[in-house]
Amino acid sequence: xxxxxxxxxxxxxxxxxxxxxxxxxxxxxxxxxxxxxxxxxxxxxxxxxxxxxxxxxxxxxxxxxxxxxxxxxxxxxxxxxxxxxxxxxxxxxxxxxxxxxxxxxxxxxxxxxxxxxxxxxxxxxxxxxxxxxxxxxxxxxxxxxxxxxxxxxxxxxxxxxxxxxxxxxxx
Numbered sequence: 001x002x003x004x005x006x007x008x009x010x011x012x013x014x015x016x017x018x019x020x021x022x023x024x025x026x027x028x029x030x031x032x033x034x035x036x037x038x039x040x041x042x043x044x045x046x047x048x049x050x051x052x053x054x055x056x057x058x059x060x061x062x063x064x065x066x067x068x069x070x071x072x073x074x075x076x077x078x079x080x081x082x083x084x085x086x087x088x089x090x091x092x093x094x095x096x097x098x099x100x101x102x103x104x105x106x107x108x109x110x111x112x113x114x115x116x117x118x119x120x121x122x123x124x125x126x127x128x129x130x131x132x133x134x135x136x137x138x139x140x141x142x143x144x145x146x147x148x149x150x151x152x153x154x155x156x157x158x159x160x161x162x163x164x165x166x167x168x169x170x171x
Contacts, residue, residue, distance in 0.1 A: 004162035021160035026057030044079035086147040
């Protein structure tokens with residue numbers, strides 16, 4: 001195999017780091033000891049940019065091309081980390097919607113389905129309004145504040161970056 005380009009990222013199915021590569025785990029490296037790679041990455045992935053720089057951290061991440069997000073005006077800049085593995089949905093995350101509910105004011109009897117009517121309460125005073133109150137179990141929010149996974153199906157493999165190799169020429 002020919003020498004890799006410095007900064008080239010590969011995937012590897014083995015459980016060890018290949019010679020001349022390092023895991024893409026966000027580790028800090030010294031600029032003095034890795035001047036060529038530091039000149040390519042700068043402090044884009046972390047580090048102070050004077051004495052240290054960081055390798056990309058791809059643990060639990062997918063790689064995307066740095067550009068504007070399709071369908072939005074959100075720019076993805078190189079080195080930007082975004083997204084979540086899980087989140088708890090709130091009411092403001094849901095689009096507004098409604099459902100048609102057909103009810104009858106008559107009391108259910110043996111000839112009607114029990115799901116046809118909303119349970120009717122006892123009336124203790126004269127009622128001047130046609131408004132009927134529903135049981136709390138009939139309407140309400142759902143979800144119980146449980147986080148929802150946002151992860152697509154995946155296979156975990158190692159990402160490695162070439163820390164020794166051919167310095168890439170600009171085209």
